[in-house]
Amino acid sequence: MDDKEKKAIKVFQNKKIKDVATKEKDSFFSVRYIPSNSILKQVESISNQKTNSILNSWVRLAADEKTYKRQIENEKRILEISSRILGQINDDKKRNENIRELENETLKKYLLSRLSQKAQEKKGEKNFLDVFRLNSNHKSVVVSIDIRDSTQLMLNAKTPELFAEFISDVSEKISKVIKENYGIPDKFTGDGLLCFFPKGYSGEDAIYYALRASAAAHKLFETEYKKHYDKFSVVKADVGLGIGIDYGDVFFAPICQEPTIVGKPVVYACRLSAAPAYHTYLNQPAFECVEKKYSHLYSFDTHTISFKNQGSMVAYDVDLNFDAISPKEPEWLNDN
Incomplete structure (x- = not known):
């Protein structure tokens, strides 16, 4: 084999090694990069989910707290209104009782000289006065x-x-x-x-x-x-x-x-x-x-x-x- 042939073979081998090396390099970086990017995305996704979950929990807690406070305020307001209504009912009841007593006294005075003797004996009875309501x-x-x-x-x-x-x-x-x-x-x-x-x-x-x-x-x-x-x-x-x-x-x-x-x-x-x-x-x-x-x-x-x-x-x-x-x-x- 003469020198030319040997030189040609060497050039060919060097080129092949270079191509292989290039392929291996590309393959290495490709293999290493792709998994790394996926992991980062997964980590980012997981992080976002947890962050969103935590944020949602906070939002829910804040909303629940507002709702709870609103419910307490509404209940307080209802209790206050109920208390006022009950007070008015009791006042009205007392007022009606007073009016009824006043009416009975007015009736007794009116009937004093207007009823027969038999009726005078019944005048003090409550049911009897209802006849003249x-x-x-x-x-x-x-x-x-x-x-x-x-x-x-x-x-x-x-x-x-x-x-x-x-x-x-x-x-x-x-x-x-x-x-x-x-x-x-x-x-x-x-x-x-x-x-x-x-x-x-x-x-x-x-x-x-x-x-x-x-x-x-x-x-x-x-x-x-x-x-x-x-x-x-x-x-x-x-x-x-x-x-x-x-x-x-x-x-x-x-x-x-x-x-x-x-x-x-x-x-x-x-x-x-x-x-x-x-x-x-x-x-x-x-x-x-x-x-x-x-x-x-x-x-x-x-x-x-x-x-x-x-x-x-x-x-x-x-x-x-x-x-x-x-x-x-x-x-x-x-x-x-």
Whole structure:
């Protein structure tokens, strides 16, 4: 082998070694770099996850703490509001109790001179006073008693004092008749009386007692008027009572600190008391009470009564057979 051939082989071998070395170098750095980069990414990923997890935990803890504080604040606020409401309820309860006690005292004073002797004995009982609950509606028969032509009667009196004495005496005795028939004389109207017979007090036969009291009042006035003839300069022969009766809901309320009844039956009973002397006129609802409870035990006449600027209305003049009826006594009489 000559020198040229040997030189060519050596060059070739050197080149091959260099290429191999280059490949090994590239392979070494490639093998070392790639795993290193992956590990770093993994470490970074793990680190980020842990960091995020820790941050999320902090965020959650902070949120939970805020929520917890908010819940505590809300609970405190609820407790404060509840406490105020309970305080108001207790205050309202005490106020209502005080109002009720005041109403009972007002009622007792009102009823003191307006109840029959039997009812006076029951007046102290709580349930009995509930019959006359103030600021409430009561189904009642309303009776308005009017001394007809009372103005002329007063002018015929010898003195105002004598007329006042006459009116006072008659009113007291009519009030007694009303009370004996389980009615309540509500007020003196100047020339008569306004009375009512609440079903809770007078019972289911309230209309019976109202009519019986009215009939007794007519007779009483006639008798008492004759006794007082000496108080008048001129004695009118046609002086008597006109009585109007109606039935329905009346509202029992303190007006000017004095309990009284108001309502539609009061209005129409007062209007019908314009009946002629010695007559009792019933409005339709009152007449229906008679018709329903005492069929075939009464007779009646119908009349038309006119009112100035208010037209006219039909009224019933009822004659009830009192002796043929056995009215029920009010329930409170039998309560122990």
